[in-house]
Amino acid sequence: MTPPKITALSMVRALNEALRSALDEDPKVLVMGEDVGRLGGVFRVTDGLQKDFGEDRVTDTPLAESGIVGTAIGLALRGYRPIVEIQFDGFTFPAFNQIVTQLAKLHARSEGVLRLPVVIRIPYGGGVGAIEHHSESPEAYFAHTAGLRVVTPSTPEDAFWMLRQAISTDDPVIFFEPKRRYWEKARADLSSPPAALHAARVVRPGRDLTLVAYGPMVGLCVEAAEAAVAEGRDLEVLDLRSLSPIDFDAVQASLERTRRMVVVHEAPVFFGAGAEVAARITERCFYHLEAPVLRVGGYHSPYPASRMEHEYLPTVDRVLDAVDRALSY
Amino acid sequence: MSTDVADAAGGEGGAPVRAHEPELVQLLTPEGERVDHPAYAIDLTPAELRSLYRDMALTRRFDGEAVALQRQGELALWVSALGQEAAQIGSARATRRTDYVFPSYREHGVAWCRGVDPLSLMSMYRGVTNGGWDPHATNFHLYTIVIGPVALHATGYAMGVAKDGADMAVMCYFGEGGSSQGDLSEAFNFAAVNNAPVVFFCQNNQWSISTPYEKQSRVPVYQRAAGFGFPGVRVDGNDVLAVMAVTRAALDHARGHNGPVLVEALTYRMGAHATSDDPTRYRLAEETAVWERKDPIARLRTYLERQSLAGADFFAHVDAEADALAARVRDGLRSMPDPGPTEFFDHVYAGQHALVDEERAQFEAYLSTFEETTR
Numbered sequence: 001m002t003p004p005k006i007t008a009l010s011m012v013r014a015l016n017e018a019l020r021s022a023l024d025e026d027p028k029v030l031v032m033g034e035d036v037g038r039l040g041g042v043f044r045v046t047d048g049l050q051k052d053f054g055e056d057r058v059t060d061t062p063l064a065e066s067g068i069v070g071t072a073i074g075l076a077l078r079g080y081r082p083i084v085e086i087q088f089d090g091f092t093f094p095a096f097n098q099i100v101t102q103l104a105k106l107h108a109r110s111e112g113v114l115r116l117p118v119v120i121r122i123p124y125g126g127g128v129g130a131i132e133h134h135s136e137s138p139e140a141y142f143a144h145t146a147g148l149r150v151v152t153p154s155t156p157e158d159a160f161w162m163l164r165q166a167i168s169t170d171d172p173v174i175f176f177e178p179k180r181r182y183w184e185k186a187r188a189d190l191s192s193p194p195a196a197l198h199a200a201r202v203v204r205p206g207r208d209l210t211l212v213a214y215g216p217m218v219g220l221c222v223e224a225a226e227a228a229v230a231e232g233r234d235l236e237v238l239d240l241r242s243l244s245p246i247d248f249d250a251v252q253a254s255l256e257r258t259r260r261m262v263v264v265h266e267a268p269v270f271f272g273a274g275a276e277v278a279a280r281i282t283e284r285c286f287y288h289l290e291a292p293v294l295r296v297g298g299y300h301s302p303y304p305a306s307r308m309e310h311e312y313l314p315t316v317d318r319v320l321d322a323v324d325r326a327l328s329y
Numbered sequence: 330m331s332t333d334v335a336d337a338a339g340g341e342g343g344a345p346v347r348a349h350e351p352e353l354v355q356l357l358t359p360e361g362e363r364v365d366h367p368a369y370a371i372d373l374t375p376a377e378l379r380s381l382y383r384d385m386a387l388t389r390r391f392d393g394e395a396v397a398l399q400r401q402g403e404l405a406l407w408v409s410a411l412g413q414e415a416a417q418i419g420s421a422r423a424t425r426r427t428d429y430v431f432p433s434y435r436e437h438g439v440a441w442c443r444g445v446d447p448l449s450l451m452s453m454y455r456g457v458t459n460g461g462w463d464p465h466a467t468n469f470h471l472y473t474i475v476i477g478p479v480a481l482h483a484t485g486y487a488m489g490v491a492k493d494g495a496d497m498a499v500m501c502y503f504g505e506g507g508s509s510q511g512d513l514s515e516a517f518n519f520a521a522v523n524n525a526p527v528v529f530f531c532q533n534n535q536w537s538i539s540t541p542y543e544k545q546s547r548v549p550v551y552q553r554a555a556g557f558g559f560p561g562v563r564v565d566g567n568d569v570l571a572v573m574a575v576t577r578a579a580l581d582h583a584r585g586h587n588g589p590v591l592v593e594a595l596t597y598r599m600g601a602h603a604t605s606d607d608p609t610r611y612r613l614a615e616e617t618a619v620w621e622r623k624d625p626i627a628r629l630r631t632y633l634e635r636q637s638l639a640g641a642d643f644f645a646h647v648d649a650e651a652d653a654l655a656a657r658v659r660d661g662l663r664s665m666p667d668p669g670p671t672e673f674f675d676h677v678y679a680g681q682h683a684l685v686d687e688e689r690a691q692f693e694a695y696l697s698t699f700e701e702t703t704r
């Protein structure tokens with residue numbers, strides 16, 4: 001039952017293993033959400049968990065996201081550690097009130113007395129040809145809200161360890177899962193965590209410019225960096241992994257090495273995570289910058305119908321276009 | 330007969346059958362026998378009966394064609410209405426042109442009756458648009474994927490109708506899973522408090538993806554209405570005559586300034602939740618087989634044949650029409666053009682917006698550099 005320590009597995013499987021081990025180790029851990037039981041979730045992340053841990057621990061809820069998160073808060077107040085699955089990014093919003101006005105604020109309101117160890121798992125992002133509300137990147141709303149920790153893995157190994165770390169955190173964690181990377185297999189070391197939950201990581205070292213990304217865009221930035229080699233450019237790729245907090249020391253260290261930076265995310269650029277990175281970096285290390293921090297992301301439009309999503313989403317070409325502009329300063 | 334349907338509702342899925350199953354309005358038994366109901370009568374001409382059959386048969390055909398086209402990669406997704414044709418055609422045919430209809434995302438039969446082209450429905454599931462038709466043209470609102478909000482829109486629309494003193498009613502479709510959303514309870518309450526002319530029409534197809542109704546609620550959907558202070562009624566959703574009779578009465582009630590009505594049509598989702606779903610993971614084939622014997626189309630056909638209201642030539646004609654419709658849908662979908670690369674900027678706001686203008690200009694400039702390099 002315990003997985004081999006080093007193995008090749010998909011992110012779906014890695015998340016499943018993380019949930020399984022958490023359920024196994026702590027009787028207070030619960031999994032709840034729409035269709036997470038018998039079906040194993042629409043993405044099969046919770047596959048087999050109800051069979052092995054029972055309906056009492058792994059529960060199919062009524063179709064009501066506010067109800068799911070609201071009762072998870074109550075369960076947490078009672079000493080449980082609920083892990084909530086929101087079926088798709090766009091269905092987080094019926095629960096927005098519970099998350100923003102209650103989950104995020106109860107610890108502060110109680111002057112530190114109450115703990116809310118709730119993890120909200122949200123499959124997010126586009127590129128999968130889905131219908132409306134199934135491809136969104138709403139991370140900025142949550143990162144903007146004090147009291148929530150916001151993280152997003154980009155690899156199966158990170159998915160496993162970051163979910164384990166999130167579950168053992170005493171604060172609420174919004175856990176964004178890049179659904180377009182769900183089925184990609186990669187080698188994962190499940191014997192020891194590669195990094196702290198909120199640490200950024202250099203995925204690919206480089207000298208000429210840093211591509212900052214997280215979640216679904218890390219892979220795209222690595223592709224872009226590899227394509228840039230042909231043009232004699234050596235790009236660094238930094239995976240933020242966490243959006244609240246952001247590991248600005250790591251971002252700054254990278255910028256001081258490369259002096260140029262492009263931030264890439266699927267979410268709209270306007271008021272997005274890239275704006276925060278650009279502003280902080282400008283404040284922290286203005287004199288190291290050879291060019292303004294540029295951003296590549298979604299546009300100021302509702303997420304378009306899927307036959308237009310490849311225009312809307314960042315591509316290798318759009319990333320390289322920004323790299324060109326940053327290097328031409 | 331009525332308990333037969335109700336028993337099957339809770340039986341096969343492994344959930345307990347409730348001690349007191351509520352009454353179910355039925356006018357046509359699964360065997361195709363006409364029965365009377367003390368409160369709901371319907372008197373249709375043979376031509377009307379045949380047209381109900383035709384609408385159901387054509388809906389089933391284009392719906393099945395869409396499933397096939399999704400498999401061929403022509404659609405991103407399709408949510409089949411298979412098995413729910415009577416609930417949809419019966420209720421839609423009870424509406425007047427002037428009534429306004431709010432669907433969820435599976436009401437292809439309702440759309441058909443309102444005059445929305447199946448290709449318009451498919452343009453959304455193809456990923457060409459998030460809408461697909463002009464709601465004003467048919468008084469059939471856009472499909473909405475997020476479950477819950479629409480019930481409040483329908484209620485608000487009906488409140489507006491009441492303020493205007495207009496002679497019309499509003500229909501609001503939702504699934505039994507959707508009944509769990511807080512928005513539905515709020516809508517019931519707002520509609521009751523405002524005496525709004527809205528009919529809440531729940532297709533209880535027993536399943537919300539993999540979740541059976543027993544996990545959504547402890548009471549039948551229609552009974553909720555009583556708690557909010559308006560009438561609720563449960564109808565055999567596979568009986569097109571009963572659905573039509575009950576919905577007509579409900580719409581008349583609403584149009585007559587008597588406030589909302591909740592109709593629960595007990596039916597069954599014969600297919601997968603959507604083309605991405607595999608129902609063998611969570612429900613038994615035996616349960617589906619039980620509902621196959623209650624098929625809404627076969628039931629009406631038996632009645633039409635036994636009563637000599639339609640002959641072989643009629644059914645052959647409908648089959649030919651269905652073939653032609655399927656062919657038109659296939660060809661139309663395969664030749665449906667993709668949207669232009671900047672179309673998503675077109676309708677973000679009704680008015681001008683500086684940020685949209687700026688981003689569009691930047692994106693167009695970016696695209697044009699491509700054209701130059703390939704030239």
Ligand SMILES: Cc1ncc(C[n+]2csc(CCOP(=O)(O)OP(=O)(O)O)c2C)c(N)n1
Nearest residue numbers: 091435474475476504505506507536537538
């Ligand atoms: C707010 C929201 N949460 C989750 C979903 C995902 N989802 C799509 S359909 C569905 C089940 C709906 O069941 P029901 O209301 O019974 O309608 P049916 O699909 O059976 O027609 C779910 C959970 C959604 N569309 N909207």
Ligand SMILES: [Mg+2]
Nearest residue numbers: 504505536537
């Ligand atoms: Mg349903």
